[in-house]
Amino acid sequence: MAKTMPRSPLAPAGFPALPEIAGVRFAAVAAGVRYQGRTDVMLAVMDPGTSVAGVFTRSATRSAPVLDCQSKLGGAPTKGAAILVNSGNSNAFTGHYGQTSVSEITAAVADISGVPQERVFTASTGVIGEPLPHDRIVAKLETLHGALATDALQSAAEAIMTTDTFPKGATAAVEIDGKTVQISGFAKGSGMIAPDMATMLVYIFTDAVYEQSALQDLVSDLNETSFNCITVDSDTSTSDSLMLCATGASGVDATGNASFGEALRGVMLDLAHQVVRDGEGATKFVEIQVTGAATDADAKVHGLSIANSPLVKTAFAGEDPNWGRIVMAIGKSGAQADRDLLSISFGDILVAEKGWVSPSYREELGAAEMKKDEITVKVDLGLGTGKATIWTCDLTHQYITINADYRS
Amino acid sequence: MAKTMPRSPLAPAGFPALPEIAGVRFAAVAAGVRYQGRTDVMLAVMDPGTSVAGVFTRSATRSAPVLDCQSKLGGAPTKGAAILVNSGNSNAFTGHYGQTSVSEITAAVADISGVPQERVFTASTGVIGEPLPHDRIVAKLETLHGALATDALQSAAEAIMTTDTFPKGATAAVEIDGKTVQISGFAKGSGMIAPDMATMLVYIFTDAVYEQSALQDLVSDLNETSFNCITVDSDTSTSDSLMLCATGASGVDATGNASFGEALRGVMLDLAHQVVRDGEGATKFVEIQVTGAATDADAKVHGLSIANSPLVKTAFAGEDPNWGRIVMAIGKSGAQADRDLLSISFGDILVAEKGWVSPSYREELGAAEMKKDEITVKVDLGLGTGKATIWTCDLTHQYITINADYRS
Incomplete structure (x- = not known):
């Protein structure tokens, strides 16, 4: 703790000029x-x-x-x-x-x-x-x-x-x-x-x-x-x-x-x-847009299940377009989902739809999206109008390094 | 995937002699x-x-x-x-x-x-x-x-x-x-x-x-x-x-x-x-015994919240007796808890009770428990008779290594 860590690669250029607030x-x-x-x-x-x-x-x-x-x-x-x-x-x-x-x-x-x-x-x-x-x-x-x-x-x-x-x-x-x-x-x-x-x-x-x-x-x-x-x-x-x-x-x-x-x-x-x-060890800023859920609350549950999955987060860290782990995270969330109505995109690349990989998807397209510092994952449940957006980061070796000896 | 990983340090000595099952x-x-x-x-x-x-x-x-x-x-x-x-x-x-x-x-x-x-x-x-x-x-x-x-x-x-x-x-x-x-x-x-x-x-x-x-x-x-x-x-x-x-x-x-x-x-x-x-990257086998919860279901929620917390798991990896993270995991679980009735032990070492560190606890006692390959965490909520036992492992660099390039 309070060791000097290198500035996050995802940090803004500098601290903004904050106007004084009278009072x-x-x-x-x-x-x-x-x-x-x-x-x-x-x-x-x-x-x-x-x-x-x-x-x-x-x-x-x-x-x-x-x-x-x-x-x-x-x-x-x-x-x-x-x-x-x-x-x-x-x-x-x-x-x-x-x-x-x-x-x-x-x-x-x-x-x-x-x-x-x-x-x-x-x-x-x-x-x-x-x-x-x-x-x-x-x-x-x-x-x-x-x-x-x-x-x-x-x-x-x-x-x-x-x-x-x-x-x-x-x-x-x-x-x-x-x-x-x-x-x-x-x-x-x-x-x-x-x-x-x-x-x-x-x-x-x-x-x-x-x-x-x-x-x-x-x-x-x-x-x-x-x-x-x-x-x-x-x-x-x-x-x-x-x-x-x-x-x-x-x-x-x-x-x-x-x-x-x-x-x-x-x-x-x-x-x-x-x-x-500034997430500990973060190298990727990930936005998860969930739409088409049965309710807004369900959309949030799915989004957080994806965002908190160690397997999803390590896939981002490895720049691996492992959309199967996103399917897994949706499946385990407990919120309503239908495998065959689900679609998943990385940025504008449609990855999976109708319960399977999209015919237009090629691994190199997904891999290119994963190379970016900022990744958008879009999940549509195909069930209703519920939506939520969740933001998270990847899970890297640096997170382990920071937290395995935080207090020692 | 399917790369040859070294045998887990927590593995049993060998495969047991399994009797044949007629039929x-x-x-x-x-x-x-x-x-x-x-x-x-x-x-x-x-x-x-x-x-x-x-x-x-x-x-x-x-x-x-x-x-x-x-x-x-x-x-x-x-x-x-x-x-x-x-x-x-x-x-x-x-x-x-x-x-x-x-x-x-x-x-x-x-x-x-x-x-x-x-x-x-x-x-x-x-x-x-x-x-x-x-x-x-x-x-x-x-x-x-x-x-x-x-x-x-x-x-x-x-x-x-x-x-x-x-x-x-x-x-x-x-x-x-x-x-x-x-x-x-x-x-x-x-x-x-x-x-x-x-x-x-x-x-x-x-x-x-x-x-x-x-x-x-x-x-x-x-x-x-x-x-x-x-x-x-x-x-x-x-x-x-x-x-x-x-x-x-x-x-x-x-x-x-x-x-x-x-x-x-x-x-x-x-x-x-x-x-x-054989948990990916595991170096510690951790048993979490939860007692005194309002219900068995609450005990399980607390136990899983502790077992799934990345900060608790990395503390085990770092052999850090960071019981504050266990308090955190209990607090966030959503199940019933009262800070001032809670007690936490590592093995037989009483760490925290009555909302604070135990007077008998010394850091070196907790640190010695953490050095073991098998760690027992005991949490008593002080509320009722609900209980559960959960088993988990630590979260290490090796988990990241295995999962950041599982498919690549």
Whole structure:
């Protein structure tokens, strides 16, 4: 962990220029929670009037910070808000001590920032089951608070990385009533990524005015087709957290605005895709488009069964157009399928139809598709109108290397 | 595929001495279905009066031979039976041509053996989606039939191997009313192993008399706690088949006999464990004992979630006592769990209890357990009396090596 890994071959060219969001300031610091020689704590402080919404892992063993955040959602937005995140230690499965750590940190952040403790949210990411040295974080709060600045989004994004090989940011602007509102967000995530909610840490900020309960509905809804449709390794973190904060500083009310929703959806998808692109050991970015399923839910089940199959993922790694493994993954998913109505394509190459290989298919066509860095698999069940799109990556030797000695 | 892999380090010392089963004869031949220089077809022919029972994959994309076998189960046992199995090609997702291949083969076996076609069962294992060259098999039937012998169980077991590194056999004898009945069985399976029924090919024979529908109930029941409790890679084959044949040649009626059931269960567990021991790339044999769950079904869900987690499996590969990943896998399983009632042990080492690491646990104790070839993980949910035991292996570089170029 925290070994320097080479930047993912699927990474974007660089961190995007994220517009500052009026009403929120950021800072990062090196507190030595676990890593040496890098920042590992970030603080965001938001002005009074900020609406805060969030989606969190449903894991039965979720972390103390997640439980604390969930208990605080829905609080009055009148008094500002703060988010503190550390990397290196997840404060998960740390018993009652875990809650003590959260209380110590949130109380100290409240003291120094003036934000009430019930509006101080935290997250922790890293190793499970070791006590969080919260004193190291508290000791740095004065430095952190003194450094708060509106332009520090990238350093905040970098401070929350664990096995990530690049920081992940995304942005969008929306015109509403002739005025512009901004959305900027960042995320971390690389392994232990599977859809039971956000499957990583994601923080998105906007200067729009947005009524808090409507903001919650919006983020819950958009999450279903973005972060809940990605998977690296089928494993779901105990710390997954997605928070969306609307400071209202622009004075523009975006509540219920469709263009805002679309722009936010774009930011969420962009971040979700970047997490897949930084999947541990990933060399292929794979989009699985499932159509013609009996229901949307069935389409998602099939898509995830394909995306999580070790045999499918290793075939991608080997650039092997082994569509038989896709047939296998559909068959085992438990969702409705009819072998003889199924069709499968790699990109625009029709591979299989009517229960067998397509007469037009030749192995070299499939093999050429597999050579690409970005592969699209299209599956049509021929049963109905249900559809889903799932994003994943391949399973390579590097995944084993990273995870067979993560903690040693 | 069919490259010579080194024998699994977890393999038994050798193939067991399988007693002959009166009433059934075997033969194997090299038909060149796909592999060169090895046998790839086996035939078993059973005497009139043989009861035949079976359990098959529930995959929605199951193979033509599986569909054919399922349609034939329950036929009258008066006229004998035959089983023909080929390796190298699974005859799965081969459209209507797949059914034609099955018909051609079963008709030809019927012709040469005198067994009615509706009592000729087949299975095919290997690559998916390519037409089975059934003519090559039919051309060898005369040779095969001429070579039938009661002592050819090992050569039959060898002919059905694909990525297996060793043939798998098991046997038991049971005393009933002062007489002995024999059970001998063999299996193949190494990758694409996950519990949705047999998860491989398994053939078990006994000279006991056993009423056919009771035999079916017995094998269905025992399958749930043997082959349905193993997983190598969470992927389920389209060809999984388990058949149990009771020739009745001993004249001893074992129908409903508890000792016979226990002996059969032992043979099935032995074969199931051997499949895990030959899991692609496996270096650790892992038994996961789940107790204290709300229900048996919940216990199985938790056990399989642990066993199928890539992060848990890579931790075993790295000999890393990373119990946090076990907490994660329990949390994500969807079955009932309470973080603060959970306890986890590696062998006899109590690792975690009451929502946190045990005060008595020290990392070096867990690390020593992980060095073993055979690892036991005990999870107690603290909720009820539900229990299950699951067997799996680790996830290593060799799995990636085998599967990233299986077909190329």
